[in-house]
Amino acid sequence: MNRGDRALLLLPLALTAVGVVMVYSSSAILGITRFQDPDYFFTRQLIRAGLGVAAMLLCARLRLRVLEALAPWLLGCAAVLLAVVVVAGHASNGAARWLRLGLFTVQPTDLARLAAVVFLAWWLKRHPPEERGFWRGVAAPLAIVGGLAGMILLQPNLSSAALLMVTALAMTFMAGTRLAHLMVPIGAGASAALVALATHPYQMKRVASYVGFLFHGSLDTRGAGWQLDQSLIAIGSGGWFGRGLGGGHQKYLFLPEAHTDFIFSILAEELGFLGATLLLVLIALYLWRGLRAAARTADPFAYLLAGGLVLQVGLYALVNLAVATGLAPTTGLPLPFVSYGGSALLANLAAAGVLYRVSAGNEEREALARQRFSRGDS
Amino acid sequence: MNVRFDPELPGTRALIAGAARSGLAAARLLRRAGLAPTVCDSRRAAEAPEAARALADHGIETAWGSDGPELLEGHDFVVWSPGIAIAHPLARAARLAGVPVLSELEVAWRASRAPFVCITGTNGKSTTTDLAGALLRAGGRVAEVCGNIGRPACDVAPDLPANGVAVAEVSSFQLETVDRLKPRVAALLNLTPDHLDRHGDFGTYAALKRRLFLRQDADDVAVWNADDAEVMRRRIPEGIPTAPRALEFSVEGPVPRGAWIEDSAVMIGEPARRQRLLNAAELRLRGRHNLANVTAALCCAQPFDVPLAALAQALRAYPGLEHRLESAGVVEGVEFVNDSKATNTGSLAVALESFEDRVVLIAGGRGKGQDFRPLADLVRHKTACAILIGEDAARIAEAWNDTRTITVPALETAVDAAFLQATLPGPGVPRSHTVLFSPGCASFDMFRDFEDRGRRFKAEVERLARAGVIS
Numbered sequence: 001m002n003r004g005d006r007a008l009l010l011l012p013l014a015l016t017a018v019g020v021v022m023v024y025s026s027s028a029i030l031g032i033t034r035f036q037d038p039d040y041f042f043t044r045q046l047i048r049a050g051l052g053v054a055a056m057l058l059c060a061r062l063r064l065r066v067l068e069a070l071a072p073w074l075l076g077c078a079a080v081l082l083a084v085v086v087v088a089g090h091a092s093n094g095a096a097r098w099l100r101l102g103l104f105t106v107q108p109t110d111l112a113r114l115a116a117v118v119f120l121a122w123w124l125k126r127h128p129p130e131e132r133g134f135w136r137g138v139a140a141p142l143a144i145v146g147g148l149a150g151m152i153l154l155q156p157n158l159s160s161a162a163l164l165m166v167t168a169l170a171m172t173f174m175a176g177t178r179l180a181h182l183m184v185p186i187g188a189g190a191s192a193a194l195v196a197l198a199t200h201p202y203q204m205k206r207v208a209s210y211v212g213f214l215f216h217g218s219l220d221t222r223g224a225g226w227q228l229d230q231s232l233i234a235i236g237s238g239g240w241f242g243r244g245l246g247g248g249h250q251k252y253l254f255l256p257e258a259h260t261d262f263i264f265s266i267l268a269e270e271l272g273f274l275g276a277t278l279l280l281v282l283i284a285l286y287l288w289r290g291l292r293a294a295a296r297t298a299d300p301f302a303y304l305l306a307g308g309l310v311l312q313v314g315l316y317a318l319v320n321l322a323v324a325t326g327l328a329p330t331t332g333l334p335l336p337f338v339s340y341g342g343s344a345l346l347a348n349l350a351a352a353g354v355l356y357r358v359s360a361g362n363e364e365r366e367a368l369a370r371q372r373f374s375r376g377d378s
Numbered sequence: 379m380n381v382r383f384d385p386e387l388p389g390t391r392a393l394i395a396g397a398a399r400s401g402l403a404a405a406r407l408l409r410r411a412g413l414a415p416t417v418c419d420s421r422r423a424a425e426a427p428e429a430a431r432a433l434a435d436h437g438i439e440t441a442w443g444s445d446g447p448e449l450l451e452g453h454d455f456v457v458w459s460p461g462i463a464i465a466h467p468l469a470r471a472a473r474l475a476g477v478p479v480l481s482e483l484e485v486a487w488r489a490s491r492a493p494f495v496c497i498t499g500t501n502g503k504s505t506t507t508d509l510a511g512a513l514l515r516a517g518g519r520v521a522e523v524c525g526n527i528g529r530p531a532c533d534v535a536p537d538l539p540a541n542g543v544a545v546a547e548v549s550s551f552q553l554e555t556v557d558r559l560k561p562r563v564a565a566l567l568n569l570t571p572d573h574l575d576r577h578g579d580f581g582t583y584a585a586l587k588r589r590l591f592l593r594q595d596a597d598d599v600a601v602w603n604a605d606d607a608e609v610m611r612r613r614i615p616e617g618i619p620t621a622p623r624a625l626e627f628s629v630e631g632p633v634p635r636g637a638w639i640e641d642s643a644v645m646i647g648e649p650a651r652r653q654r655l656l657n658a659a660e661l662r663l664r665g666r667h668n669l670a671n672v673t674a675a676l677c678c679a680q681p682f683d684v685p686l687a688a689l690a691q692a693l694r695a696y697p698g699l700e701h702r703l704e705s706a707g708v709v710e711g712v713e714f715v716n717d718s719k720a721t722n723t724g725s726l727a728v729a730l731e732s733f734e735d736r737v738v739l740i741a742g743g744r745g746k747g748q749d750f751r752p753l754a755d756l757v758r759h760k761t762a763c764a765i766l767i768g769e770d771a772a773r774i775a776e777a778w779n780d781t782r783t784i785t786v787p788a789l790e791t792a793v794d795a796a797f798l799q800a801t802l803p804g805p806g807v808p809r810s811h812t813v814l815f816s817p818g819c820a821s822f823d824m825f826r827d828f829e830d831r832g833r834r835f836k837a838e839v840e841r842l843a844r845a846g847v848i849s
Contacts, residue, residue, distance in 0.1 A: 032581045226388060226478050243618055249592035252585070254557065256473070 004060070004360030005293060011286040012056065012352040015337035016049050016345065018279065019263070023340045026251045026266040027259035041259055041340055048342035052349035059353025064361060067354070068301050071122035075144070078115035081108035082151040109152050109160050110343040113167070114351060116145045117308035120168055124175035125300040134181045138172055142185050158196055158203050159331040163315050165189050171308045175300070203331075210329030227262065228326050230255040234265035235276075235325065242272030259340040261332050264324045279338070280321075286352075287314050293359035296366075306358045309351040381411040381536050383488040385558050388478045389454020393418060395445070395468060396459030397429040400482040403530035404457045405438050407489060410536075414438075416453065418468075420445040447471030454478075457485055460526075464554045481555035483546060486524070486531030488558070492538035495678050496559070496590055498548040499567025499603075501728075502671045505663070505699055506567060507547040509675040514543050516692035517684025521545055525552075527699070543682060553589045560593040563678050564622070565601035567670070569608040588612055594622035601636070601677040603670065604628040625680055627673035629666055637676035639669050644693070646676050646686075656690045662705065663698050664715075665732025701832035703729060706815075706839045712800045714793075714839040717816035718832030723748050726818030730760040737812040738763050738796045743819030743831075745770035750777035750818075757781050762810045763799045765792045769823040789824070789831075793838040794847045 020042070027041035034040070085108050120141055129137030145168040153161040169189070173182060197204050209225040234250035237243065248269040251258045258266050268276040290310030297303040313336045320335040322328035334341050336348045392408050394401050397419035408415040418441040423430040426442075433440050441449060445468050450456070455478040458469065464479075472479050487494055495514075497507045504527045511528075514521035520542035524534040527547055535544040543562075569584050591600050591614050600622040603609045614621050626633035631640055632649040639645070644655040655676070658669060672693060679689065698704050701718040708714070715737075717729045726741060739761045750773070757764060757778050764783045766774050775783045784799070786792045793813075800810040815835050817828075825831040 029585055032579075032585050036579045036581060038581070226476055237620065239619075243620065247615070247618065252589050252592055253554070254589075254592075256476075 004356045004358075004363055005289055006356075007285065007289045008293065008352060008356040008359055009056065009060065011282060011289065012337055012349055013053070015279075015282055015286070016052065016349065018267075018282070019335075019338035019340075019345070020045050020049055021245070022263050022267050022270075022338060023259050025246050025248065025270060026263055027340060029252050030259065033253065044342070045340055045345075048345050051342075052346045055346055056349040056353035056356075059350045060356040060360075062354070062357060064299070064302055064305070064357060067118060067305075068122055068125075071118045074115040075119040075148075078108060078112035079148060079151070081106075082112055082148060084108070086151050086154050105342075107341070107343040109155070109157060110347040112148050112152065113160070113164050113312060114309075114347050116148055116164055117167065117171070117312060118305060120145060120171045121301045121304035121308060124172065124304055128300070129172060129175055129177035129181065134184070137175070138177055138181045138185065142168055142172065153196060156200055156202075157332070158193075158200065159319065159333050162189075162193060163312070163319065163333070166315060167308055167312050170311050171304055174304055174307050203329075206329045206331065210326075213326055225330075227256055227330055228323075231262050231265040231324050232326060234262075234269040238269040238272045238276070240273050242268070242270045242275055245270050257332075260334060261320065261339065262324055263339045264321055264335055267338075283313075283317050283336075289359075290355050293355055293362060296362040297358060298365060299361075302358045302361060306355055309355055313348060313351070381407060381489050383411065383485075385488060387413075387455065387485070387488065388480075390414075391452060391454045392416070392457055393449055393453040393455070394457045394459075395419075395466075396462050397421070397426055397433065397440070397442075398459055398461050400461070400530040400532065401457070401459045402429055402432055403532035404459075404482045404485055405433065406436060407485065407532040407536060408457075409436050409438055411489070415457070416441055416449070418442075418444055418449050447475075450475055450477055455480060457482055458555045460549055460552045464551060478557070479555050480557060481552045483525070483531050483548060483552050484556045484559050486535040486544070487560075489532070490535035490538060490544055491540040492520075492535065492542040492544050493562030494535070494559070495543055495545045495563040495565075496548045496561040497546070497565045497567065497674075497678065498550065498553065498587060498590055499565070499609075500570045502567050502667060502674070503547045503549075505668065505702060506565070506671045506674045506678070507545050508699055509663075509671060509693075509696055510678040511543075511545045512696050513675055513679040513684055513689055513692050514545065514682055516688040517679070517682060518688075519543050519682060519684075523547075525549075545678070548590065550583055550586055553586050556589060558593060559590075560595075561590065561598065563599045563601060563681060564590045564594060565674055565678055566590070566603065566609050566613070567674055568603050568606045569612070584608060584612055588614075591622060595620050596623065598622040599625055599677075599681050601625045601627065601674060603674070604633045604636075604638075605630055605670070625677040627670065627677050629669045629673065636680075637673035639673065644669075644672060644676070646680070646689075653686060655686060656693060660694050662694070662696060664703055665728065667728055667732070668698070668703070701828060703732060703816075704832075706836045707843055709797065709839065709843045710801060712797060712811060712813055714813045714835075715815065716832050716835050716839075717814060718821070718828045718835060720816040720818055721820050721828055722746070723750060723753055723818050726816050727753060727756055729814060729816040730756055733760065733812060733814065735812065736760060736762045736808075736810055737814045738765065738800045738810050740765045740767065740792045740796050740813065740815045740835075741818050742766040742771045742774055743768035743817045743821055744823040745773060745819050748818075750774050753818075754778050754780065762803060762807060763796075765796050765799070767792050767824070768817070768819060770819060789834055790838050790841070790848065793835070793842055797842060797847060 023045045024042040028038035031038045031040035123141045127136045149161040149164045248266050251266055255262055294303055294306035316333055316336050320333050323330055334344045390413055392415040394405050394415050394417045397417050405415050405417050416439045423442040456472050458479050458481050469479055497503055507523055511521045511523040522534040523545045524531040525547035531546055602613045604626040605628050616624055625636040627636050628638045632638050635648050637646040642658045645652050647653045704716045706714040706716040720726050720729055758781045764781055766783055766785045771785045786795055796813040821828045821831040
């Protein structure tokens with residue numbers, strides 16, 4: 001087996017390490033107050049990071065052919081798990097997103113978003129939109145993924161559902177759909193989002209608070225605006241070089257969700273503009289290497305798969321960072337690799353393993369081509 | 379005077395949890411600011427008639443007999459009274475719903491133009507707060523003491539002039555619900571395991587104390603107890619640009635900057651530029667713990683430029699808080715000390731350690747199941763004789779069986795017996811110059827509360843001075 005692009009393994013490892021450190025820093029006070037244990041969240045995140053790295057190494061050896069064959073089954077599993085969550089969900093934060101499996105609670109959403117990417121790559125390879133036309137090539141796969149998104153929406157988790165549909169749209173675009181064909185689902189999606197917002201006052205309140213901030217500059221500090229207010233205090237008080245690792249103030253129960261959705265704010269507070277920029281550079285490098293791997297593939301399945309997986313990490317990071325800085329309405333999306341949360345970390349590390357596998361396939365093929373070229377056959 | 383909140387409150391529709399003193403004060407303040415708060419309380423209106431009447435007089439909406447999460451509907455934020463546990467379902471529901479929960483202290487601070495001095499810790503808060511207020515007044519400042527002692531912060535702070543000072547005693551419960559509170563001076567006196575019933579454990583309790591200092595910046599002052607390892611372990615490290623200026627106090631010796639006790643004198647400044655304020659013996663406050671309170675209060679007053687002479691004079695004149703090692707008068711060379719506030723064995727031990735010579739101790743009351751045996755050694759060394767009163771007198775006498783104890787039925791006989799034991803001790807026993815009334819027990823078996831008990835004691839001392847021993 002050929003070596004792949006090792007940056008695709010090292011960058012996720014570095015981001016995960018940053019994450020474990022920041023989870024420890026941001027959650028120690030919460031752990032003390034909630035569980036009398038400053039290491040409560042840290043040890044759990046460390047165990048999950050270990051499991052995640054194992055999953056990454058496993059996926060790095062998984063042949064793409066096997067993954068391709070499994071695609072429809074993965075989608076089926078994800079759909080069943082999501083259905084279980086919807087029916088008998090574990091209530092938390094006014095939303096049912098978790099499923100208790102023995103010692104662990106898993107978010108099937110994270111499995112579903114990976115399964116959806118694998119499935120779309122599988123489907124679009126077999127039904128290229130350009131040849132099969134709108135119904136087989138665009139409407140059918142989007143409808144199937146739309147079913148998953150619908151179940152995620154029922155949890156309710158509007159932001160994850162929306163990002164899943166954006167990923168799906170982008171993948172059909174990558175597969176070579178005419179723009180006119182994409183306009184139909186985009187229009188449908190936009191109107192669905194509007195209906196969803198209108199029927200979910202919990203999210204509507206957040207959007208309203210955001211619009212107020214964006215257009216009037218005034219931060220409505222009640223409800224969702226409260227979190228953003230505390231987040232901006234954290235980022236702003238970090239200055240250029242931060243208060244020093246561990247020296248943050250906002251984690252003293254001032255900023256809610258400091259170790260999950262707002263971990264970037266604590267990082268910016270403690271490591272400053274410099275540290276935050278370095279984190280962005282790490283994420284950007286990972287996205288670049290991932291897109292490069294996608295661009296060099298020859299097989300449509302590998303191309304779509306890699307593109308979808310990279311895109312997903314990029315979208316989650318983009319939305320999470322936009323929320324933390326007040327550029328998007330407050331919503332509960334984790335920062336990939338960094339935020340506390342086992343399922344997301346596991347899914348992202350597994351995806352990194354798959355990306356590595358894709359890059360290894362590229363190397364293999366290119367090495368073979370070079371060999372043939374130098375021998376003068378082909 | 380107009381009320382202006384800076385920073386602004388998170389909304390206009392306030393729900394005030396608790397209709398006790400501080401809840402009522404917050405309601406009045408918000409009403410004055412033109413808002414229409416709702417006050418809720420788990421009691422029925424009939425159980426708190428005075429509060430109900432006061433709220434009705436101000437036209438404030440009330441929800442008596444309810445404290446459920448449904449109250450949050452239609453409210454932007456909750457004002458939390460320090461007397462209600464923060465683990466209460468209403469506070470939890472508010473957090474889940476993203477509704478800010480602010481303490482009454484936070485609201486008062488936002489409405490105040492005057493800077494705040496906030497004093498927290500496990501022991502000595504009240505005396506230090508009161509003394510800091512006295513020192514600031516000696517320097518010509520309009521200083522009001524508020525919080526647990528004095529009036530609620532919401533009643534006091536908004537009307538202080540900009541060059542006045544609000545001196546607040548802050549409990550750790552209040553610290554859980556402060557947000558922007560940025561004290562000009564914040565002091566952490568000591569950390570000992572206490573109040574753990576509500577915080578769960580010492581770690582939480584200690585970690586939350588830090589919140590008092592986290593909004594401070596380089597223009598502010600943080601005061602730390604150099605003698606308390608738990609405090610020093612948790613102080614804000616200096617050297618980062620936003621750290622508050624640190625002052626320390628110690629009864630052991632010089633500190634880098636602050637106030638300390640050295641050769642029985644109260645010193646302030648820095649070791650290189652030290653200034654002697656007065657001799658510790660000149661203080662009317664007694665006991666080592668009160669020396670810590672004095673040095674802490676000096677640190678709290680430091681940023682407000684009180685002249686040294688004024689500080690020394692105020693310290694000499696300060697009588698201490700009522701019922702806390704308060705002098706109740708001298709009769710024929712015997713000083714009577716009222717420490718009725720001592721309602722547990724810990725306070726009794728502190729009181730005994732405050733005296734160099736042997737005293738005649740009056741103790742007892744409702745023992746609340748405390749074990750008195752650990753005190754036996756201290757009592758034997760520090761007392762010439764112990765006079766016991768109250769329902770647990772016999773149990774205490776048994777626990778202190780190697781000390782001479784006399785059990786008497788009433789407070790007046792106790793005062794007389796103590797006076798006689800002090801002035802006419804048995805053969806070979808030296809005279810005592812102090813009678814210490816430090817019950818170490820609850821007062822409810824014989825008195826309305828510890829204040830009633832203390833006042834009755836002082837009345838008996840007065841009677842003794844006037845009329846002598848009842849024959």
